[in-house]
Amino acid sequence: MSTEDCDIIAQAPVQTTLAAIFFSMELSRSTWLITSLSPGDGEKMSKRTLPAGDLAGLLSLLQRLSEKARARTGESYPFVSIQEAGLDGFWIHRALEQEGIDSNIVDPASVATSRRRRRAKTDRLDGETLLRTLLAYKRGDPRICAMVKPPSPEEEDRRRNSRERRVLIGERVRLINRIKGLLFCHGIRDFQPLKADRRARFDALITAAGELLPPHLRAEIGRMLDRIELILQHVKANEATRDAMIATPPSVEASAGGAANLMMFRGVGPDFAEILWSEGLYRRFDNRRQLAAYAGLAPTPWQSGNVSREQGVSQAGNPRLRTIMVQLSWFWLLHQPDSALTRWFRERTKAGGRSKPTIVAMARKLLIALWKFVHDGVVIEGAVMKRA
Missing domain, CATH: 1.10.287 (Helix Hairpins)
Known part of the structure; x- marks a missing residue:
């Protein structure tokens, strides 16, 4: 293969061998911009605009795309969609899933963008970026973006x-x-x-x-x-x-009792328990890093060559859960003075350490400890329970 041929391949549009019709939805209050890529269409992204909220029009458009792809290739293809988490919530996602469409919701802050000082930004470009992100994700690159796990209607x-x-x-x-x-x-x-x-x-x-x-x-x-x-x-x-x-009686069984189990600790009242449970602890996480990232309490390192420093927490997760955990941490110091977490905080700050970053670190540790308690029954070391 010649050097000229290599340059042509490098400059070609996104290649995909996935047998599906991919489309992205750029949603606004007034319009929906649908950017699609169909098999046998010469890798040309097509763009169509619909009035905002026109679900029937969207399904009709998808039907036409399916018929055109079948006419070109003689085969039928499933649909795969992507949209950003935002103002419209999750109703469109649920409607698409009811139609048998593989719907994906992405955290918009996780989509890579140009680092130019003045980068072009339009709905057309955003739609193409979302579609390319979806293609890379479906090829098996899980770190190309962060997909959102939509809550059920009951959880929401x-x-x-x-x-x-x-x-x-x-x-x-x-x-x-x-x-x-x-x-x-x-x-x-x-x-x-x-x-x-x-x-x-x-x-x-x-x-x-x-x-x-x-x-x-x-x-x-x-x-x-x-x-x-x-x-x-x-x-x-x-x-x-x-x-x-939160009137469900507390239980020693894993995740049974929900918010009532959280209220077993001294210093955790009904407001804390309700918010902690409904905003995050009802979820299942694979590990503590996922939990800390969901709350926006995960550390953010900056390392390049000989430079290595800590930028603080990411603040990219659930803001209510993060705020309530910092507040609860201060209450924990007051009501749980003999717990291992309180001793850790005192040890870190007794020699003049800064209390603000330390309390945020403690909030992360306390959140993980409470998560292990409600799901696995692991009691926090040194914590005092309320009297029955």
């Missing part, structure tokens, strides 16, 4: 309660800060909107100048108090649902 719905509570608490905090800010402008500093006598105290409020509150301000704050009281009702209902979800 299980997380809604704790996430709703986070939203409710955030709304309550914003309203309280707004009320206090408005009253502070009139010299009123001691009003507490969450106290049971808030209405009576609000009616009796006077400014620092000894005057009544202006009528429009009083009406505005009154409406905000109405919203706070409604939020308090929703929080109470949400917590009742949480208590019912």
Whole structure:
């Protein structure tokens, strides 16, 4: 083979011997861009646009692609798809699987991109990149990207309660800060909107100048108090649902009892237990590295030649699980002073070590320990359990 022939092969489009019709979906609020590659089509990627949400149109397009491939080659081919995890969630993935399509969802941050300072980025180029990534992945290169394991509808719905509570608490905090800010402008500093006598105290409020509150301000704050009281009702209902979800009696059997098993440890309350279980510990992981990566607590080294340093955790995983683990780690130091993890933290920080990176490292160790406890029954060394 001549050098010229080698150059032609090196510059040729992606070669594939996989007997399937591959297509990628670049999804947006207004349109879907479908990029496909069919056998016998001269390795030409075709692109078609559909209105966003037009699942019937997508299935019709796939039917036409299948008929054209059959007309060219005389054979029928299965479909293999790829899309990025994003705004549309997983409903498209489930719909495609119901049609017998091999659907794959990729973490968009894991797809390799050009390192040029100013790289071109369009939906057309993104669709081609996704398709080439899918081809490489199906050829057997598992590290070309990180595929997402979609949760089941039941698993996805299980997380809604704790996430709703986070939203409710955030709304309550914003309203309280707004009320206090408005009253502070009139010299009123001691009003507490969450106290049971808030209405009576609000009616009796006077400014620092000894005057009544202006009528429009009083009406505005009154409406905000109405919203706070409604939020308090929703929080109470949400917590009742949480208590019912974690009411399963604890069990020494692996993974039985779920969140209730987590509450056996001193310092782990119902909020911690619900979030930990629904956001990650219900899953099965092959090893501790997978678990740490899922939570975004895996270390990220930087090594090149003689340079070797640690960049900190990846922060590429579940942000809620990562945040709650750091918070729980501080509580663990307080409520589990004699545990092996607490002793490890004290030893690392007693000689002037930095507490912030150390607590993050402890969060990773604690998450792995809790995972081993709920799935394998391995008790954390030195941990104190609550009394029955």
